[in-house]
Each structure stands twice: as C-alpha cells, then as structure tokens.
Amino acid sequence: MxxxxxxxxxxxxxxxxxxxxxxxxxxxxxxxxxxxxxxxxxxxxxxxxxxxxxxxxxxxxxxxxxxxxxxxxxxxxxxxxxxxxxDEINVERAERALERAKAETDAGAQRRAEVRLLAAANTAK
Structure with missing residues (x-):
C-alpha cells in the first residue's frame, strides 16, 4: 500500500x-x-x-x-x-482534570480531558 x-x-x-x-x-x-x-x-x-x-x-x-x-x-x-x-498522557491526571472541569462547568476543559482519555484508551487496545 x-x-x-x-x-x-x-x-x-x-x-x-x-x-x-x-x-x-x-x-x-x-x-x-x-x-x-x-x-x-x-x-x-x-x-x-x-x-x-x-x-x-x-x-x-x-x-x-x-x-x-x-x-x-x-x-x-x-x-x-x-x-x-x-502514551504521554497521564490518565489519572486527565481523570482529575475531567472531574474538575465538570465541577466548574467548563465545557472546553471538559472536552480536552475527554479527548485525552479517549486517546489513551485507543492506544491501550
């Protein structure tokens, strides 16, 4: 190919x-x-x-x-x-960032944390 x-x-x-x-x-x-x-x-x-x-x-x-x-x-x-x-993403830190963004209702920060977690999950497959 x-x-x-x-x-x-x-x-x-x-x-x-x-x-x-x-x-x-x-x-x-x-x-x-x-x-x-x-x-x-x-x-x-x-x-x-x-x-x-x-x-x-x-x-x-x-x-x-x-x-x-x-x-x-x-x-x-x-x-x-x-x-x-x-493989550079610290999953625990991304999870904490997601929880913090949800608590602060910061949609941009929430999406960034979600994308980090998605990328880390996709590489683990």
Whole structure:
C-alpha cells in the first residue's frame, strides 16, 4: 500500500513525523481518512483523537485540540494548538482534570480531558 508523509506539530513542538498508510481525524466538516494520493484538502480540526496507521500495522494516536490539517503531494501536515501522543498522557491526571472541569462547568476543559482519555484508551487496545 502506498504511504504518505505525516507531520504532527503542536504550537510548542514537533510531536511526530513519519510515514503512514492512513490518517483518521475529525474536522469541522466531519470525519476524514486520508491516504496516499488523496485529493488536496485543508480542514479545521475538532478536538478529538487523531489516529495515524503505519505500514507495519502499528498506530500512533494523539489527542489533538484545535488547529488544522493540510494535505497535498502525499504530505499531510497536522498543525494543532495542543497535541499529545497517547502514551504521554497521564490518565489519572486527565481523570482529575475531567472531574474538575465538570465541577466548574467548563465545557472546553471538559472536552480536552475527554479527548485525552479517549486517546489513551485507543492506544491501550
């Protein structure tokens, strides 16, 4: 299967770069899967996990909060305000953040904590 080059960059660092067979993400327009030779696309990202599937069968999962993705010439750039690899997420801290956000009725913080927990759960599978 053909591969595409992916770069996942947060505002403060390069999070991940490498080759992938497909990338799954959620944009304001809906869910999208991008493979090699996809038509060029620009999308605004929703806060949600992004899954990068590699040719060896492995997957990289990241909690992505805001930003956009751009695909052209078999290169996908994911530029996020905040991005964390699932294996970097401290589940206990994310659970505490979720409870605190619920108590404070902070919808934005609640969604960020939920996305972190979703990403961590997806990587545990």
């Amino acid at each position: 053909a591969e595409l080059h992916v770069e996942l960059v947060a505002a403060d660092r390069k999070v991940w770069a490498g080759e992938a067979t497909i990338v799954l993400a959620r944009t304001k327009s809906g869910d999208i899967g991008i493979q090699a030779n996809h038509t060029p696309v620009l999308g605004v990202l929703e806060s949600d996990p992004v899954t990068i599937r590699q040719a060896d069968g492995g997957a990289v999962v990241a909690a992505v909060h805001g930003g956009f993705l751009s695909f052209a010439d078999n290169k996908l750039s994911i530029l996020a305000e905040i991005a964390e690899l699932a």
